[in-house]
Structure formats: C-alpha cells, structure tokens
Amino acid sequence: MSKQMEQAGVVSHLWLASTIKMLTLRAPVIAQCAEPGQFIHMRVADSYHPLLRRPFSIADADPQAGTISIIYRIVGAGTELLAKVKDGDQVNCLGPLGKAFELNCHKPLLVGGGMGLAPLLFLARRLCPRPVQVISGGRTAAEMVWPALFQPLCENVAITTDDGSVGRRGVTTDLLPKLLTDGQFDRIYACGPRPMLIGVAEITKKFKISCQVSLEEHMACGIGACLACTCSGTDGLRRKICSDGPVFWAEEVLP
Amino acid sequence: MSKQMEQAGVVSHLWLASTIKMLTLRAPVIAQCAEPGQFIHMRVADSYHPLLRRPFSIADADPQAGTISIIYRIVGAGTELLAKVKDGDQVNCLGPLGKAFELNCHKPLLVGGGMGLAPLLFLARRLCPRPVQVISGGRTAAEMVWPALFQPLCENVAITTDDGSVGRRGVTTDLLPKLLTDGQFDRIYACGPRPMLIGVAEITKKFKISCQVSLEEHMACGIGACLACTCSGTDGLRRKICSDGPVFWAEEVLP
Amino acid sequence: MNSYNAALAVDIAGIKMKTPVMAASGTFGFGVEYAGLLDLNQIGAVVVKGMTLKPRDGNTGRRIAETPAGMLNAIGLENPGVDRFLKEIFPQLSQYQVPVIVNIAGGTIEEYGELARQLANSGIAGLEINISCPNVKQGGMVFGTDPNSAAAVVGEVKKYAAVPVIAKLSPNVTDIVAMARAVESAGADAISLINTLLGMAIDVHSWRPVLGNIVGGLSGPAVRPIAVRMVWQVAKAVKVPVIGMGGIMTAEDAVEFLLAGASAVAVGTANFINPHAATQIAEGIADYLRQRGLCHVSQLVGQVRI
Amino acid sequence: MNSYNAALAVDIAGIKMKTPVMAASGTFGFGVEYAGLLDLNQIGAVVVKGMTLKPRDGNTGRRIAETPAGMLNAIGLENPGVDRFLKEIFPQLSQYQVPVIVNIAGGTIEEYGELARQLANSGIAGLEINISCPNVKQGGMVFGTDPNSAAAVVGEVKKYAAVPVIAKLSPNVTDIVAMARAVESAGADAISLINTLLGMAIDVHSWRPVLGNIVGGLSGPAVRPIAVRMVWQVAKAVKVPVIGMGGIMTAEDAVEFLLAGASAVAVGTANFINPHAATQIAEGIADYLRQRGLCHVSQLVGQVRI
C-alpha cells in the first residue's frame, strides 16, 4: 500500500517548547506503511488561506495503534493555524510521501539540527535494538526538546547549542571528527540546515563512512508533479526532493 | 456617540430553527446608541475568506446589559462560518449603522417577511408600551420562529405562510386591507422582500397611512463610501441604502 | 499618533502628505463618510470617488461580488458631478487638513480638460486621471489601454491643471511600462497603479452574471502579486514618483510596494474590511522603520535586492 | 464512477474525453505521479508539463510562493526534453486509456515546428502550444502577447502536427480576443486559457524577491474572475472549442467556466491541494446535471444568461 489521502483525527497535541508542538493523529493507513525519512503533506485549513499543503516529517508511527506523530515549529501562518487544531478535529493528510532512510547498517550515528531531528526520532525507533547515538544541535536550551525524546531510544545523546546554554557551545559538526575517529560507526544519517548537511557530508567523506541526508525545499504537490522542489544531483541529473528524496545518499546531491 | 468598530464577545448563540440562529454579543458602545432599524456590519472570519463584512439588522439591544442580538439565516459561506462562532469568541462589529425607524406614531402595524422580521422585533420592543400589532410572513411553519419572539411585545401577531402550514396561506399583504380598514393604524413599518414592500406601499398609499420600509442591497463598506448599495429615489436623487437608509419613507423610494 | 510624522512624511510631486498611506479612489467616498471612525488628518491623502462633468447614476443591478481573497465591483462611476462636488461636498472635506485629490473621468479627451479647468482653482491638492475604470462603456479604460490615447488625455489635463497631475494606470494591458512612459512623457507628475483587473463571475444557480454590468473590476489581496510586479516594472522605468496600490491590507503589504519602488501607497478594498486600515497601516510602517533603525520611509523605496 | 460517462463525455476538436475535466500542464507532472492516488482513466485528458527540444533544468532559487488565495510559480519549464519523454516517460503513460496532450514550448518558431514533428507519430492525442509561459526568458510569453507571432507559431506547428492543436493563451494582454482570433485564423483546433498572470512577491524581512526568478506566474482561485471573463469574451468570438482554466477548485467553479463558454475545463493548482480534484470535480458536474435534469454537459456550454 503506498501514498494515500487520509482524513486523520487528532489524538493529542502537546506543547514541547514555546514554539514547538507535537501532533499525534489517527491515520491507520499511513501509520501502517510509514518508514523513517518519509513525510506527510497536510492541509492546515479548509479555506484558501493558506492555499497549499504543508510538509512535515513523520516523527513517529505506531502501526498497531494506527497513529502517526509530527513535531513542528511555529514559523508562519500555516503552522500558526495548525497549532490551533484540537482533540477530535480532523486534518487532511497525504502520505506517506518520499523515499525513506536505508536501514542496512550496524552502528549508526544520527546528526540533527533544529527541526531536522524530527525524522531522526522515528529513524532511531526503527533502528532499535541496534545501538543508536545521536548528536542533537540547536540554537538554545529553550528549544532543546530532543534529548528527552531520544534518550529512551539511544545509547548516547550528544548536545550542541549555538549559545552554549546547554551541551557544548557550537554546531553538530564540531563533534563529528572525534566521534567518527573513536566510534566505529558504519552509517551517518543527517537532517538539518543545508550548511550543516554540507559539513557532515564533507567529514563523512573524509572518514569514508556512508551517509544519508534528508533535504528540504518549498513544495507544492509533494508527489513529484510540479517541479517546485527539484535540485541537481552531482551526476548532473535532476532530482525531485519530494519523491526522489527527501532522503539521498550524501554524494548523490552534495558537493 | 455614533458608529464605532467594536470587538464584541459572544454571550449566547442559539438555534431558533434548522437554519436560523440568534447571536447575542457584548458590545456596550453599540448597545448604548442602537436604534431600531439600524444594523451592524460584521466580520465573520479573520482570514480573507470571505473578505467582506456581512450586514445584519439589530434584532435587540439592551443598553443596561451592554448587549445586542442579531437573528440570521444561514444562506451561504459567511453565515455558515458565523454559525460556528462559540461562547467567548470575539467578533468584530461596525455599528450601529444606518438610519433608524421614526417612532412618532400611536398605533403602529409591523409587516415583516422572512428575516425582515429581525429589525421589527427591536422596533416592537422600543414601541412598547404602545399597542403593537405585527403580521409575520414566511415560507413554512418550520421557519416561523417569530410569533414566539413577538408575543411578549405585541397585542396581536397575525401569521401567513406560503404553504399554509401555519397561520393563513398566502402573503402578508393579503391581510393588510382588512386590518387597515378596521384597525385605525397611524403607521406601517415594513421589512422583507422587495415585492412585499412594493405591495405594502401600494396598499398603505391607498389607505393614506404613513409607511416606513427597510431596504436591502449587497454592501461593501456599509457607511456610504463605496456606492455598492445605492438606488434612485422617486425624486430622481440617489440614495445610499446603507447610510441614507436602510429605513426610508415608502414614497421616497418605492413607486 | 504624531510620533511617526517625521519618519513618514512624504512629498509626492509637490503634494505634502503626513504619511505615505493614501485612501484609494472609490473606496473612501468623499472622506467625510469615514470622519466619525478615524482622524482624517492622519491620512496621507484622500482620493475622492471618480468625478465626471455631469452627475452619473452608475450601473444598474448588483454592483459587487465577492471572489476568493478579492471582490468585483461595477459601480459605474456613480457621482454627483463636479458642480455639486465643489458646492456641497468639497467645503465639508476642506475643513480637514488632509490633501484632497480628485479622481477625474471623462468620456472624451475634451471632457478631461474641462474637468481639470473647473477644478483648477478650487483648493484641491491634486488631480488623479482615471483612464482605467473598467466599468463604463465610453472613455474609462479605452484611454488606459493605448499609450497614445493615454498621453493625449494627460496632455490635455496638464493644459488646465493648477495642481500636480497623477495618471492612474490600468493593469489590463500587455505592456504596463509603455503606458507609464507615455503618460510620463505627456507630463504626468506622478503615476498611480493599479486600478482593477477586469473580471466576471457567474451565478451557477441562476446562470446569470452576478453583476448587473456583467463584468467588473477585481481588487483586494488576490491581485496584490500582479500589482507589486507592475509597480516594480514601472518604478524602474520612470523618474516620476509611483503610488502603489492593489490588495494592501497590512503594513507588511505596504512595505512590499515601497520596496518594489512605490513612493507612497493607497489602500482601497481594505477600508471596507477595516475602516481604520489607512491609519493603522501608517502606524505599522512607522513600527517597521523603528524596528530596523531606519529614520525615514524613503529608505525603503525601491530597495528590493535583486 | 462509470455512471456519469454518458453525460460527461466530450469531443474537443477530435480528442475524445470521458469527462470534460482535464489536468492542466505543469500541475500534473506526467500523470504517472498521480497514478497511485486516482484512476487516471477517469480524467478527461492529461496535459503533460511544458516540453522543450532539449532537457531544461529550469530556474534556480525558490520556485513557488503562496499569495492570498493563489500561488506564484517560476519553475522555468524544467523538463527532460522530448527525446527522453518519448523514450522513457510516454510508454508508461500510454498504458492508460487517458488521452495525453503534450504542452510544447520553443525558443524560436522553428523549435515549435520541430517539436510538433518529433511528436507527430508518437501516439499522443493532441498538442498544446505554450506561447504563454511567463517564466522563461526566450520565447514563451513573447509569442503569447503579440497576435502575429502567436499566429506564426500556430501555423508552423500545424504544418507538422498529426493531432489536434490547442493554442494556450496568456492572460497578460490588453486584448485577449485579438489573440484568440489570430490563433484561430492560423489554424488552431482549440484554444485553452488562461495561463498564469505575471506577478511578484517581495520578502519584507530580507528585502529580496521571494522567487529566485524575481517574477512568476499567478494561479489559483485568486485569478478565477479574470479567467472566467476571458473565457466568456473568447468563446463569443471564436468558433473553435475553448478549454477554460484558472482557479478551478470545485465543480461549481467548473460549471462557471462551462456557462461562460468553455467546452471543457482544466484543473491546475487544485491538484496540489486535493489530488482527487479532477475526478471529484467531474463527479460534481455529473451531480449538478442530474439535479437539474440535464442529460449532457454540453447543455451548459455558453449558456450564461446575459
């Protein structure tokens, strides 16, 4: 069973930080086939305001319970409307969309910046019981909701913040070289701002460790039809981030 | 104090029939100066969908309590949204707008068709303790919410319905000639569909009884600025229904 | 209210305004209708409803319709005529300090000239030439879609006008820049745009056009991207100041037009939704400047980074 | 699903469609992207993304932006080129029974002819000439804003085309009827309209255009009144069938276009919001006919009561 349009009921909608919420939806069909790295494309209003759907990574999926979760930051009109959704409301979801992470590894390291940690959370769950380590990067302590979420699933959660308010002051890539030297990792998974992904890809290339990255772009259709989200691969061929990705091998799309 | 923009809190919002609701709002400034025949111009959504305000007659106002009420029928997108408003919500109102009925009479007869009865309800209240009679016309019994509302304020409520399911089968003007012959009325107030108003005006002219009518037109500004709602008076001069009206002397605007 | 004056005051072709936010023609009546709701003296300028030589009743039938994030209007230039305007209406409006700009519409080139002549020494602050009204059969948009006709109208008005002349352009053209260049060459002191886009709505229940006039002019947020694009194209191409409008609802929308190259903006449809729109948008622009440490609105004009 | 076939089947210039609801170029990929979500065989026709002779990467930077009730796009005709289309993509799509119409875009008149020649015997159901893309520097809209150029392109394509030729018009013109007449005289078998309106959005935080290409094409419900007006004007003026589009989201919107004179409609932006739009709108039209006791969609075409 592949992508579907599903009318999903709100199961819970929690504040994780002052601008970050977790939304759990009953969406049995999507929950059944969702894999880590995939996303849902969601209508946040029934009116034409805003007109387009909004993409969110699947941060968790429970096929038994028939539920999926997303974790999102309020950044504009669409997420502001979404934040008002209440228990019992219905949201229209298209999903699961996109290509998932490849899980064929033994000792993975997850590197996430900001909301890029959302798909990695689902990935961590599905990688269990393999030993999972994660580097969780963010701007400041107040947004650092992730360690608590990753802790039950991971061996080790390293933290960096731009302002040093929690964990190490700096960015995720600062920690990478030492971890890769000592850690015997055989796969890196990264999701976050593009400069971070480029940094991660450079370092993993140096260490000859295979690396998958998840990219972001403004999307209209979410299913490969409109070409809003394309980029050039290193082979010169075009890739659609929504349907050829969002997960790519680092060397496929990054310098 | 004249027209104001007031953010009004919902006090109650009741179903009167399957498509008719009564909305009571805390709007102390508007409640203070509202007179029968005036209307409020209301935003039914914060988005651009729908874009424009919606006009509703003031069906009641209580200066002491600082509340006003409207009674409306759900007919399209705007009233459908309005119907979802809940206790505690805020609605943006502009009002009171337009010219009110003149109350200088001794024995008035009120003639209302459909939602045209809404402003007459407020009028009946302000005409008390004068003896008030009303003819309440409508399509069918299921929409005939008015007698119960008018009863406490009126000496007599006559009813007509198009299908005869309650009261007399026919239209309000069918009852007029006999009532005017017997009743010694010195003022007719009419609000309802245009054909009804024309009928009422013809009959009252024959009986030489002064008559005020309330007109309707699609409105944008509601305050006389856009000229969406104008009509020609019998003197050939233009009238703005929103600000020169909606209440006019019958002979001013009807043949 | 007065705190933002220094940062917001602008001079558009000699018309001195307290704020760069004007009220657009046809959406603000003769200003006095709004007097009870806001302080007219805090508006950049009031552009009154399109004025003709003789009184006009306008179009029959339904005159407005809502569309997604927009509205259609087919008022058809209803107005009391220039005589009654000068005798009965202008004296009320001139009690305020706000500059009054009269939007004029003629059926022939000569009528435009005659309107300018009659308004010449009346005390108004400026003339806006409406060569772009989509809702009248004669004149109106006909002059607004051909550069030569547009230039001829502007030239004629300039002969008689004692005040700055603003040419208001129609967006219903292939080449808005050619229109702007034509009116600039003919002597227009400023250019305003956009007027409404010609549109139509059909009632699927009755199978009739929603508007009595069949077609009407589209305004409101729906048209904003088109308006911003045209303002940007025109501002690059002409030297005279540009007054931008089309779907401005918020201070951010207004800033978008200023960045695109407008020296001032006008608020139209927004007045119907929020009667305080013009003053609130001006305050919002003042806040925007303050937050960015800018001391004058001119520091935004045309500053889009290409 | 099949119950509505009889009432909805149409023949547009020889292209036989099960329903009058097509998928608009550029909004439905190559059809196959939607195959998992709906039954492609229940769509009137699939118009594929604008095709050029050589592969194109399209525009750099951000390509879409939301606007009130609309969106701007500046894809810039990214496509794999006609070769790869014929070899790799069309074979997948031709497994379905849905008519495939190829939207073609050239940089020169000769390129249009060459595209028509290469596609001539491929099994496609029709060609749609894109002389209206606002997002490419060369060709595109240039041909779409001048009647003579437009006619020249159509004439050249007709020389090589073995299938019906649809000319797709740009709304960014003063006189849409003149454009329609020109392409009809040049031999177009049908006319589709509207393509997108040229628009722009500026980010008031960064002061940069939101789109990498600076300007882009406006589509969605915001433009519907303009599209309905143009369809009405064109349908009155030409004899060939008109395919109407621009902001159709619901069956009622589609009926508005049919009443205005369109013989079929296309759904664009709506596909992004509701992937089932094209089939649901067709079902909605069938319901509309049934409720009114009409037995065929043609009973609506051009029936607006003026």
Ligand SMILES: Cc1cc2nc3c(=O)[nH]c(=O)nc-3n(C[C@H](O)[C@H](O)[C@H](O)COP(=O)(O)OP(=O)(O)OC[C@H]3O[C@@H](n4cnc5c(N)ncnc54)[C@H](O)[C@@H]3O)c2cc1C
């Ligand atoms: C595949 C994918 C997965 C995503 N997963 C998550 C997630 O799990 N959690 C989360 O919080 N966010 C996620 N996002 C981003 C999320 O879609 C946007 O934050 C959201 O659409 C913003 O909507 P808005 O209306 O609130 O903001 P808007 O008003 O539309 O925009 C606000 C700001 O966000 C930026 N923005 C909007 N959409 C995107 C986008 N698609 N890519 C990059 N920047 C954007 C805008 O440029 C602008 O600066 C994801 C995006 C993609 C493409």
Ligand SMILES: Cc1cc2nc3c(=O)[nH]c(=O)nc-3n(C[C@H](O)[C@H](O)[C@H](O)COP(=O)(O)OP(=O)(O)OC[C@H]3O[C@@H](n4cnc5c(N)ncnc54)[C@H](O)[C@@H]3O)c2cc1C
């Ligand atoms: C001064 C005035 C007072 C009014 N008082 C009341 C009232 O007390 N109770 C009440 O139920 N309604 C009243 N109305 C009508 C009310 O404003 C409309 O029903 C409402 O605006 C419809 O909004 P909508 O979005 O639901 O419908 P739309 O989708 O906008 O329209 C639905 C249908 O209603 C018609 N309609 C909409 N607005 C008007 C209008 N202004 N005049 C005539 N027909 C219209 C439309 O043509 C259409 O057929 C009043 C109108 C005016 C002008």
Ligand SMILES: Cc1cc2nc3c(=O)[nH]c(=O)nc-3n(C[C@H](O)[C@H](O)[C@H](O)COP(=O)(O)O)c2cc1C
């Ligand atoms: C109801 C209405 C009446 C208008 N009348 C005139 C007019 O008389 N003269 C004129 O030049 N423009 C007129 N316009 C156009 C506006 O001045 C303005 O150019 C246009 O509406 C775009 O701005 P907006 O989207 O902010 O409304 C009118 C617009 C509306 C909505």
Ligand SMILES: Cc1cc2nc3c(=O)[nH]c(=O)nc-3n(C[C@H](O)[C@H](O)[C@H](O)COP(=O)(O)O)c2cc1C
């Ligand atoms: C993202 C996008 C890409 C488009 N690409 C093309 C194209 O390649 N060729 C073309 O003729 N029209 C293209 N269009 C225009 C649509 O086919 C259609 O004419 C227009 O969007 C109006 O319809 P709508 O409002 O229903 O979207 C594109 C539109 C969008 C939104």
Ligand code: FES
């Ligand atoms: S979002 Fe449409 S192709 Fe990716």
Ligand code: FES
């Ligand atoms: S509604 Fe604007 S003048 Fe009456």
